[in-house]
Amino acid sequence: MSHSLRIAALLGSAALTLAVPTLPVWAAGGGGGGGGSMPSESTPQYDPAMEYRNGIAALREERWKDAERAFGRVLTVAPKDANTNLLMATAKLGRGDAKGARGYLEKAAKYDPDLLPAQITLGVVYAKLGDPVKAQAQLDWLQKRSTACGGTCAEKTAIEQGLSEVTAAIGAGKQARIERLDPHTFASAAQGDQAYIAAVSLINERRYGEAIVALKAAQRAFGPHPDLLTYLGFANRKLGRYDLAEGYYKAALTIAPQHLGAIEYSGEMMLERGDLAGAKQMLARLDRICTFGCAQSDELRRWIERGPDRG
Amino acid sequence: MIRRGVLLVLGATCAALAGAADRTPLPMSARWTVPNQLKADLTSEPGDCLTAPTDPAQTRSIAIGAAAFRAPLLLGGQAARSGLSCNSCHRAGHDNPAFSYPGLSGAPGTADVTASLFSSHRGDGQFNPKPIPNLAGDKALLKIDQSQDRGELELFILGLITQEFDGPTPSPAVLTGLASYVRALSPQACRAPARIDLASTLVRIDAALDSARRSAQSGDGATAALLISSARSQLQLIDERYPASLSRSAAPLRQAAARLGAIERQMISDPAGGLAALGQWRRAEPKWKRPLQASEAKSLYNPAVLSGWLSPR
Numbered sequence: 001m002s003h004s005l006r007i008a009a010l011l012g013s014a015a016l017t018l019a020v021p022t023l024p025v026w027a028a029g030g031g032g033g034g035g036g037s038m039p040s041e042s043t044p045q046y047d048p049a050m051e052y053r054n055g056i057a058a059l060r061e062e063r064w065k066d067a068e069r070a071f072g073r074v075l076t077v078a079p080k081d082a083n084t085n086l087l088m089a090t091a092k093l094g095r096g097d098a099k100g101a102r103g104y105l106e107k108a109a110k111y112d113p114d115l116l117p118a119q120i121t122l123g124v125v126y127a128k129l130g131d132p133v134k135a136q137a138q139l140d141w142l143q144k145r146s147t148a149c150g151g152t153c154a155e156k157t158a159i160e161q162g163l164s165e166v167t168a169a170i171g172a173g174k175q176a177r178i179e180r181l182d183p184h185t186f187a188s189a190a191q192g193d194q195a196y197i198a199a200v201s202l203i204n205e206r207r208y209g210e211a212i213v214a215l216k217a218a219q220r221a222f223g224p225h226p227d228l229l230t231y232l233g234f235a236n237r238k239l240g241r242y243d244l245a246e247g248y249y250k251a252a253l254t255i256a257p258q259h260l261g262a263i264e265y266s267g268e269m270m271l272e273r274g275d276l277a278g279a280k281q282m283l284a285r286l287d288r289i290c291t292f293g294c295a296q297s298d299e300l301r302r303w304i305e306r307g308p309d310r311g
Numbered sequence: 312m313i314r315r316g317v318l319l320v321l322g323a324t325c326a327a328l329a330g331a332a333d334r335t336p337l338p339m340s341a342r343w344t345v346p347n348q349l350k351a352d353l354t355s356e357p358g359d360c361l362t363a364p365t366d367p368a369q370t371r372s373i374a375i376g377a378a379a380f381r382a383p384l385l386l387g388g389q390a391a392r393s394g395l396s397c398n399s400c401h402r403a404g405h406d407n408p409a410f411s412y413p414g415l416s417g418a419p420g421t422a423d424v425t426a427s428l429f430s431s432h433r434g435d436g437q438f439n440p441k442p443i444p445n446l447a448g449d450k451a452l453l454k455i456d457q458s459q460d461r462g463e464l465e466l467f468i469l470g471l472i473t474q475e476f477d478g479p480t481p482s483p484a485v486l487t488g489l490a491s492y493v494r495a496l497s498p499q500a501c502r503a504p505a506r507i508d509l510a511s512t513l514v515r516i517d518a519a520l521d522s523a524r525r526s527a528q529s530g531d532g533a534t535a536a537l538l539i540s541s542a543r544s545q546l547q548l549i550d551e552r553y554p555a556s557l558s559r560s561a562a563p564l565r566q567a568a569a570r571l572g573a574i575e576r577q578m579i580s581d582p583a584g585g586l587a588a589l590g591q592w593r594r595a596e597p598k599w600k601r602p603l604q605a606s607e608a609k610s611l612y613n614p615a616v617l618s619g620w621l622s623p624r
Binding site for chain 1: 383388389392413414427428430434477543547568569572576
């Protein structure tokens with residue numbers, strides 16, 4: 001699969017129609033409880049989701065350095081965001097810096113092993129940088145994935161194309177060619193919105209695995225948005241993956257320290273893990289933020305009063 | 312404000328609709344309003360259509376219902392997180408032709424009440440938004456029989472709150488109040504559209520807190536708490552009309568709202584103590600009301616200021 005196709009698979013297939021939000025969408029503290037003020041002084045005074053979109057716009061226009069700058073800012077607050085690492089690598093590759101791209105691709109593949117474009121590109125980059133052993137390891141990974149897929153999964157075509165591309169790159173060695181991306185193959189904000197609506201609906205239907213897939217699709221359009229991170233935490237928590245959930249909640253709160261949902265759900269998870277004191281701290285935090293009242297504090301209060309078996 | 316970002320759905324994200332020049336988020340009451348109706352909806356609302364009962368108990372019940380109708384915390388789940396109340400779809404008991412919620416609305420003024428987006432109970436897997444009914448219109452056009460003896464309306468409202476919106480079961484007084492309020496709406500009683508200003512919002516806060524006081528006096532802390540939450544949401548609507556340049560005027564309001572939050576929580580476990588605290592709070596009202604009144608002309612209650620504020624959107 002060409003690099004452009006991989007990016008298309010990553011970000012969706014429609015032409016980019018970025019509708020840039022004008023304000024950090026969590027600036028009101030989530031739910032308007034914060035009166036519109038920005039989060040704490042220690043929070044960087046830029047918006048990672050906005051920077052992410054700026055980076056995508058720059059990629060589209062092949063302004064590689066601008067893209068690097070934008071994704072670099074995102075990574076300072078969300079260093080483990082797989083999509084941003086992949087896009088940073090894409091910007092590096094855009095100006096021919098395969099060596100610079102390698103580390104970001106490794107991180108993207110590490111933080112989200114299911115991110116096929118990262119795994120495939122990493123194999124090609126290893127080959128180009130003269131590291132056939134690691135390139136072969138990527139190929140082995142893809143072959144295992146292909147076996148697991150059994151020729152029936154949704155990723156079948158992408159995996160097959162990836163196998164072909166990495167195989168060819170290993171054969172070509174340092175002459176391996178990395179395809180330039182097609183700048184018109186990014187996800188639109190509207191597609192991200194649709195994925196988000198689907199994710200929230202799926203969560204309400206308790207179809208958490210499918211919700212995670214939809215949330216990740218939305219994340220490709222919006223980047224490390226705290227709402228998405230919070231719901232990724234929620235869905236993973238409902239699947240019993242507490243450590244993963246905690247990581248998402250923490251990531252959301254790093255970006256938006258007053259995010260009501262992340263605080264609420266962190267408190268609920270603390271209760272599920274038997275940490276009543278911690279949950280009460282989260283509730284106190286919500287009560288401080290929610291000057292005019294909020295559903296999040298009411299719900300966490302009910303959990304604390306009635307126990308964590310509320311589903 | 313062009314695209315209605317669904318990220319707002321969480322209620323964590325109202326500010327996405329804000330204008331580039333002014334970083335103040337849209338007032339909560341206007342988050343789900345189509346852009347071309349923003350100014351109109353922020354300036355006035357449909358006239359009240361309440362009939363005036365002669366029975367004092369019925370009057371009190373309607374007052375409870377009227378306040379609960381505007382309380383986002385009555386509803387649970389995503390609706391409450393989005394700041395939606397009954398009044399969001401049924402402005403002053405009417406319909407809301409300008410209502411538009413991503414993933415829930417088709418054309419403006421419609422809503423899919425069987426969407427999983429809001430409900431873990433009633434999702435039907437189909438996008439089938441319907442026009443929002445006018446509760447203040449001809450009762451023969453409404454699908455639920457409102458006659459008091461059959462009690463169908465109460466059951467419908469209970470299902471709506473707990474199933475359609477995943478909300479907690481309301482107290483009996485709140486449920487009865489909501490039904491009383493809806494029954495008291497009559498097309499023959501409709502008044503002229505009302506201007507939205509500080510005074511009209513303060514009247515609503517007074518009414519909600521008066522009802523809360525009476526509920527607390529009767530030992531019904533749960534009802535009192537919900538009514539206080541309704542008053543707090545009205546305080547938020549006031550706060551949102553005072554942009555950052557008027558923050559000094561709004562600061563006492565925010566302090567008062569925080570204190571009222573503590574009283575709301577106290578009401579649940581200690582209605583008598585909450586009642587005393589509420590009395591104190593009300594005696595101190597001039598401290599936060601006066602600065603707001605003094606600067607109202609500079610606030611977004613002033614249609615001219617509002618127009619300028621909306622213009623970059």
